[in-house]
Each structure stands twice: as C-alpha cells, then as structure tokens.
Amino acid sequence: MTKLRHRNGSPQVVVVGAGFAGLQAVKALAKLNPPVRVTLLEQHNYHLFQPLLYQLATGLVQPADIAHPVRGIVRRHRRTSVRMATVSGVDFDARQVLTEEGGRFGYDYLILAAGATTATFGIPGVEEHSFPLKSMPDALRLRAHLLRQFELAENDPAEIERGALTVVVVGGGPTGVEMAGALHELFKHVLVHDFPELDINRARVVLLEAMDHLLAPFHPSSRQHALEILAKRGVEVRLGQALERATPDEVRLKDGTVIPTRTLVWGAGVRAHPLADNLGLEQTRGGRIAVGEDLSVPGRPEVFVVGDLAGAGDGKGGLLPQVAQPAIQEARHAALQIQHSLDGTDRTGFEYKDKGIMATIGRNAAVTELPSGARFKGVLAWYMWLALHLAYIIGFRSRVAVLVNWIWSYLTYDRHARIIVAVEPNPQRALEPPRPAAQPASAPPRR
Ligand SMILES: Cc1cc2nc3c(=O)[nH]c(=O)nc-3n(C[C@H](O)[C@H](O)[C@H](O)COP(=O)(O)OP(=O)(O)OC[C@H]3O[C@@H](n4cnc5c(N)ncnc54)[C@H](O)[C@@H]3O)c2cc1C
Numbered sequence: 001m002t003k004l005r006h007r008n009g010s011p012q013v014v015v016v017g018a019g020f021a022g023l024q025a026v027k028a029l030a031k032l033n034p035p036v037r038v039t040l041l042e043q044h045n046y047h048l049f050q051p052l053l054y055q056l057a058t059g060l061v062q063p064a065d066i067a068h069p070v071r072g073i074v075r076r077h078r079r080t081s082v083r084m085a086t087v088s089g090v091d092f093d094a095r096q097v098l099t100e101e102g103g104r105f106g107y108d109y110l111i112l113a114a115g116a117t118t119a120t121f122g123i124p125g126v127e128e129h130s131f132p133l134k135s136m137p138d139a140l141r142l143r144a145h146l147l148r149q150f151e152l153a154e155n156d157p158a159e160i161e162r163g164a165l166t167v168v169v170v171g172g173g174p175t176g177v178e179m180a181g182a183l184h185e186l187f188k189h190v191l192v193h194d195f196p197e198l199d200i201n202r203a204r205v206v207l208l209e210a211m212d213h214l215l216a217p218f219h220p221s222s223r224q225h226a227l228e229i230l231a232k233r234g235v236e237v238r239l240g241q242a243l244e245r246a247t248p249d250e251v252r253l254k255d256g257t258v259i260p261t262r263t264l265v266w267g268a269g270v271r272a273h274p275l276a277d278n279l280g281l282e283q284t285r286g287g288r289i290a291v292g293e294d295l296s297v298p299g300r301p302e303v304f305v306v307g308d309l310a311g312a313g314d315g316k317g318g319l320l321p322q323v324a325q326p327a328i329q330e331a332r333h334a335a336l337q338i339q340h341s342l343d344g345t346d347r348t349g350f351e352y353k354d355k356g357i358m359a360t361i362g363r364n365a366a367v368t369e370l371p372s373g374a375r376f377k378g379v380l381a382w383y384m385w386l387a388l389h390l391a392y393i394i395g396f397r398s399r400v401a402v403l404v405n406w407i408w409s410y411l412t413y414d415r416h417a418r419i420i421v422a423v424e425p426n427p428q429r430a431l432e433p434p435r436p437a438a439q440p441a442s443a444p445p446r447r
Pocket of ligand 1: 016017018019020021022041042043044046047048050051052053054085086087088113114115116133134174175273275306307308309322323324325327
C-alpha cells in the first residue's frame, strides 16, 4: 500500500459524530504514531448514552446522568479539537467537510460516524403521531406526555376511555421489550401512589410485534422467558400483529383491531442517519453506507464509515447489527487503518468479535447470551446487564449518579425524575390541532 498524500504538517483527521463510534475513534487516533491532528464535529455539545434513554423517558434517571459534554470527554487529548457543528455534506474531491453553519473542515482522513435514526417504514400516521426514542428531547417529550396523560385522567376519568392511560409500544426487539417493562413498573409501582384517585388497573401497556416472537436475535428459550415475564407482569403482548395506521387518538392493526391511545412509542426500526443520503456514496440496506473490508468507502481509501451509519458485513452475507459493540470495534479498526496508511503498510479486513447479546425486561429480569453458547436469564442476567451498562456510561460522576438512582429505585420502587418539562414539540408530530388565533390578524404585535 502506498502512502496517501497529506497536507502540510501532521495529518488531519476529521471525525463526524461523538457517539460510541466517534468517541472511540478519537481515543484510538490519539495513540497513533506519528501523531495526527483530530477535529471532532458533533451537532450537540454532549455524547448521549442511548441505551438508557428508556430510563430517562420513564423517570428513573436525569438528562445529565446519561449525557456527557463532549469537550469534557476529549480535553485530555491535546491534538483533538471539538466543533459543535451539524455536518451537511462532504466535498470528497477537495477533501472538505461542510457544515450547516457554513464551516469547511479540510481533512487527510475522514471518519463518518453519524449514527442512525428511526425508520417508520412509511406506515401512515407513525411519523406524525408516534414517540420515537432516539434522542434526549425524544425521551423528555415522552416523559412529559405520559405524565400529562395521568394528570388529564385524574381531572376527568372519561379520558381513560379515550386512551389517556394506554401506551402502545411497537417493536418486540430489545428497545420495545425494555420500554414496555419500564412503563409497566412506572405505572404500577410509582404513579399508582401519585394518583391515588385513579384506577391504575385501567392503565395498559400493549407491546405489538409483527413476528411471532419477541427478541428476534435471541435463542427461543430467551424469547420465551421475556414473553412470560412481561405477560406475568401485566404487559399485553400481541405477537404477529402489525400496525396499519396511527392517528392522535388511536392505532389500527392490520387485523382490524382498534386501540384507543394517545401514546404510540416507536421502537420498531432504525435506518442510517439522513446524512448518508446526502453524500452521493453507495448505500446498502437501511440506507447504510457501503464499505469495503477495511471499512473505507470504495474508491476513497481516506474515507471511513463506522457504527450505525456503516453497512459493514457480518461475514455471513448480512450486515452487522446497529448496536454499540460493532460501532466501538469498527472505530478502533478505522484508526488502525490510518496507522497502516501512515506506515505505508497493508490494510487489514475488519473482523467483528462477538461479545454476546443482552436485553433487560424489568426489575430482576433480563436475558444474556454469550458467544460460547452460555445463556443466562432472571436475576443473574439482570445483574450482568446492570454491570455492563454501568461500565459503559462515560464519566465517574454519571456512573455514580445512575447507580444511586438504580439502588434507590430498587429499594423504594420510586422514580424521582417524574418531572414535566416543556420540550419543543417534535416538528413531525401533529398531535394537537391548530388552535384558533387568539387575536385578530390586524392586532399590533405584542412586545
Ligand atoms: C433507545 C436505544 C436503546 C439502545 N440500547 C442498546 C443496548 O442496550 N445495547 C447496545 O449495544 N446498543 C443499544 N442501542 C444502539 C446503540 O446506542 C447504537 O448502536 C450506538 O449508539 C451506535 O453508535 P454510533 O456512534 O454509530 O452512533 P450514535 O451513538 O448514534 O452517535 C452518532 C452521533 O453523531 C451525531 N450526529 C449525527 N448527525 C450529525 C451531523 N450531521 N453532524 C454532526 N453530528 C452528527 C449525533 O448527534 C450523535 O452524537 C440502543 C439505541 C437506542 C436508540
């Protein structure tokens, strides 16, 4: 492999996105020799620990427990600078990253790690009326909405008939399962005490899954365990039932069933971040960017794509799952390939090291499967899930905060973060009909 031509001085690497993959890339790049300069472009000023978003939505943790300022994370890397900027495109020939703010960032190497977004599969009404769970505002919006529904129902119990206390969660994968379990606990252990005049038994959590089983990537015995635990705890699991359409007040299933609900939680699918559609690069399933074995873009050896944005092969004809471990390992691999280019040595193909899968179902219940074939369920699997997730949270303070919240909640069944805060409405959500103007159009503008 011949060395790539660089600009003057140390090679410049631009990393897009400070998620699991982007941060791991920055960490690995800091160890390269000769040293490289790194610019990390991130649209938010924080890294978000997405696996605990459902706990934010159900009042178990606070925003700062699962989000960490990016500048704080990278400040010990002297050659790394951070820019809060939203990347809008890349001029691959000029080797420049373009941002919505009008910036242009030149690079010798580029690592794209912009993650994924929710896929609604074009089902009518889902985009406008569902609550996705992909970002911090998503989780806070859902939390506020749920709590408001309880307030509404307490003021007027007829609201329950209209679906105020019914939550429909779509998608029986790990996100849907953990969300359904957590909602049930919130209702039956916490809100039951906050709203003593409400008949909490009328609060429903319905989990819809189009396939005939939950937790598709898991062994049938783990799937069965999850199903039994959820059913035993009172979650209505409906397998083989697909959503046909959603309105602000109800969902309609393909078999004609209508469920009155104001809260449709969407955990059914992900697709590559829309940035992938703007780059003019080859895309594969789910809009993910096609990459070669070394994770670079075909024909552009200086551009790597990693994490949820990348269509990296699993070696069996499929793509690697869009979860944290592939993102972390791919990012390390991309940094290693840059080292190979700096050294003028041959690049290597990415090989994913499977570390197993796990999903929590709720208090004392989870399923864990290791690559050796060992399977765990129940309390032991739950402790494994807790320990692993705690270990991956960034920052000692956040880890302690989350642990304290967990212990407090475990001992008292309390979820102290059940606070309604105003969050900008989802621009795609049209729950509320437009209100008539309060003033005539000719009225002078208010100061
Ligand atoms: C609710 C939920 C639960 C999950 N639970 C688990 C779990 O239990 N275990 C597990 O392994 N995985 C889980 N995942 C998946 C896991 O979080 C992702 O696979 C992982 O975050 C992917 O890392 P990434 O770096 O590719 O993307 P992300 O972590 O999504 O990071 C992408 C970053 O890019 C930034 N960005 C996006 N567009 C731009 C732009 N145009 N300009 C600048 N910055 C941009 C984003 O703000 C973000 O910070 C879960 C995901 C969700 C949503």
